[in-house]
Amino acid sequence: MTGTEQVHCGQATKIQRSIEINRLPSEIYRFWRSLDNVARILSHLDSVQVINERLSHWVVKAMPGTPKVEWDAEIITDVENERIGAGDRRGHTGSAEFKPTDDGKRTWLTVTLQYEPAAGQIGATMAKWLGTDPDTKSGVDLQRFKEQMETDLFSQAGGDGKV
Numbered sequence: 725m726t727g728t729e730q731v732h733c734g735q736a737t738k739i740q741r742s743i744e745i746n747r748l749p750s751e752i753y754r755f756w757r758s759l760d761n762v763a764r765i766l767s768h769l770d771s772v773q774v775i776n777e778r779l780s781h782w783v784v785k786a787m788p789g790t791p792k793v794e795w796d797a798e799i800i801t802d803v804e805n806e807r808i809g810a811g812d813r814r815g816h817t818g819s820a821e822f823k824p825t826d827d828g829k830r831t832w833l834t835v836t837l838q839y840e841p842a843a844g845q846i847g848a849t850m851a852k853w854l855g856t857d858p859d860t861k862s863g864v865d866l867q868r869f870k871e872q873m874e875t876d877l878f879s880q881a882g883g884d885g886k887v
Contacts, residue, residue: 737837738837739836740835742834743832745830746874747831749806753804760773767865768784781797797818800817820833820834820836821835
């Protein structure tokens with residue numbers, strides 16, 4: 725992969741969040757590259773099952789009282805220690821970018837999600853009112869991930885990034 729592939733979605737909602745973490749990009753990349761770890765970070769995910777090196781099956785917790793949403797995704801971008809991104813056939817994408825800070829000792833993690841909300845914009849508005857929208861949740865999730873990485877909870881993982 726060259727790391728330049730992009731997928732676009734017609735009526736997509738785009739979320740982008742960044743946070744500085746006191747860990748090297750290689751450590752954070754290694755954790756995220758084990759895609760099943762992503763469900764441990766982002767609370768709106770129920771599970772991520774790795775099928776093979778490029779394919780995975782994702783399950784999202786939808787709004788209360790609605791069925792879970794599932795899809796298969798393929799890694800479309802993988803630049804070691806810099807960026808990883810996946811997308812599905814509908815054009816939904818997610819990526820994580822790992823940039824070293826100026827001193828090279830910390831990482832700016834930027835997570836970008838692009839998706840068509842279940843039930844369209846009405847569903848997105850309802851999720852926001854209920855506090856279950858991915859934008860709100862991802863900010864909280866990334867802050868929790870930062871705290872856990874910096875206290876070694878996740879970073880004590882073995883070479884595959886798993887604890």
